[in-house]
Amino acid sequence: MDSCERGVVVVVKSMEVVAPFAPLRVHRLPMSNLDLLFPPFDVGVLFFYDAGSLKTEMMIRMMKKGLSQVLVSFYSLAGEVVLNNEGEPEILCNNRGVDFVQAIADRELRRLNLHKLDVSVYANFFPVKKRGVLSVQVTEMKCGGLVIGCSFDHRVADAHSITKFLVAWADMTRSNHSKDYKIASVSSPDYCRSLLEPRNPIHPDPALNNMYMLVEDASVDSPQAPPVFHLQSRIYKINACQLQHLQSLAGPNRTKFEAFSALLWKLLAKAATEDKKRCKLGIVVDGRDYLNKSMENYFGNVLSAPYSDASVVELKSMPLSEIADKVHACVECAANNEHFRGLVDWIECHRPRQPMYKIFSFLPSDTEEVAVVVSSGQHFPVHKMDFGWGHPSVMSVFFPWEGTTGYVMPLPSATEDGDWIVYMHLSEKHLDFVEKEAPHIFEPFAFTGPLKASKL
Structure with a gap:
């Protein structure tokens, strides 16, 4: 076709x-x-x-x-x-x-x-x-x-x-x-599912009810049918110098990823016209570092997505360092063995009913402005994607999610100079606002350098 x-x-x-x-x-x-x-x-x-x-x-x-x-x-x-x-x-x-x-x-x-x-x-x-x-x-x-x-x-x-x-x-x-x-x-990949078996007896943490839910409950809890709300995908480049500056504003012991997530959260709040609304920010945490040292080659999903929410007026008034502290706390609540073991147990006690990340049940409403999940792709080895004719000049993820929760993933630049290539899947309103409010940080991606001659 x-x-x-x-x-x-x-x-x-x-x-x-x-x-x-x-x-x-x-x-x-x-x-x-x-x-x-x-x-x-x-x-x-x-x-x-x-x-x-x-x-x-x-x-x-x-x-x-x-x-x-x-x-x-x-x-x-x-x-x-x-x-x-x-x-x-x-x-x-x-x-x-x-x-x-x-x-x-x-x-x-x-x-x-x-x-x-x-x-x-x-x-x-x-x-x-x-x-x-x-x-x-x-x-x-x-x-x-x-x-x-x-x-x-x-x-x-x-x-x-x-x-x-x-x-x-x-x-x-x-x-x-x-x-x-x-x-x-x-x-070789490790398919040993026993690495993620529930405990005996299981000990699900009741606090996980705040982060996860059953799919059947998502439809029941929805106050109304989803509005017409189409998300778009765009790619941006963020200069390494801008990232270093953001990190300095985020305060000591804060990573570039935490600083970036804090800035994004604040910008999405500033796009809102009603201060009473809420903005949710989720962070993807990989559990391999917290469950078992032998899980480096485990093939499957080992992810959690804790989230935090705050009102528009709070995020507008808070300095970037305080928002970065909230991001850090969100990550830390899941960055441990007990969280992931408890999550495995929580899912086990609800099977065979379908569980889901609660943040993905978001619907824009009179009280909810936006929800977005941020996942770091900074460890992707772009330079290793060499099939025999060199590494790619650019890479991106694509997340054609049909829901209303946004998704953002910063990736390393193929130039290995500290720049980021950032994939963003958000509403047109929020993407346009980010570009207008912070054009010095979020540069619309464009190829640079001369075109190479055809080899066909």
Whole structure:
């Protein structure tokens, strides 16, 4: 199927399924309690590569071969999500494979509007996953560059897990080309669900009722039907000097991430016209550092999303350092072993009913202004996404969430100079306000540097 969006024409050349190189025994892999927090929805990553020295067809053949090899270890990504007898999702590891789309675009890479992803990027370069767990689309650009888009089922893996897979795929592909097979000697993913088993007896913390809820209760508690409220996706660049200045304003012992989150929270409050309204800020916390040292290679979801809320008038009046303290306290309430063990137990005592992060039940109303979840992508090794023709010039996540809670993820710049590339999924009103209120910090992303000659 062809796609034409605002002048960008993308034509699909081929569609195939890349299966594991060595199929494994068909079996079912249960999801952990923390996996069950996610509804069925897909998220993705996009990588933008300038033209390299290799021909495009060769690069794509290399990628397919490397993918088939790493799927042997990352076999859950080659399966499908099905329901068990209790109506809960689990992974059918059946070696189905990954849908792989090859396409071609009539636009140079650096002529793409990456600031407003919804305009020309999402519809053209982000694969729509129809079956399975993972889908890939590789698009050849007019200049010889490549756009690699990956869409995956969030119920199966979090960002940490997908990062492990992506780096392994790049390493395998590069090692095949260079014949240096030491490159591909990566650790295999750990699917041991016993690492996240509930305690016996279980000890759910009643305080978790303030952060989590059941899906069935979300609809009951809603005072009205969701209004027409469409979120948009945009990418910004934040200069390293601005980040250092923000950190200094946030006070001693505050990270750049905490300073950034505090600034965002304050800006969203300033966008409100009614001081009585509330603004919610959630922070994604990875539990691997707090549960067990052996969880570095665990493949699945190990996330919590505690949140804090404050009135518009409070946030407007508070200095950035006080807001940063509130952000820090929000993180600290979940950054410990007991929180995650208690969360596993809390979910266990409600099964098979569907749990969810409470902040994602947000609806704008007369008393609620905005809710946003901020997740740090600063540990993503952009420089390691080298398939054999160099690392990407830009990367971004994509979060096509249909709800009304916003999502923001700061990522490292591929230039490794301390700059951030920030993905923001918010309402048009809030995005426009942020751009107008802090243009010196939130710079609409644009490619820089000369266009490279075509290698086609």
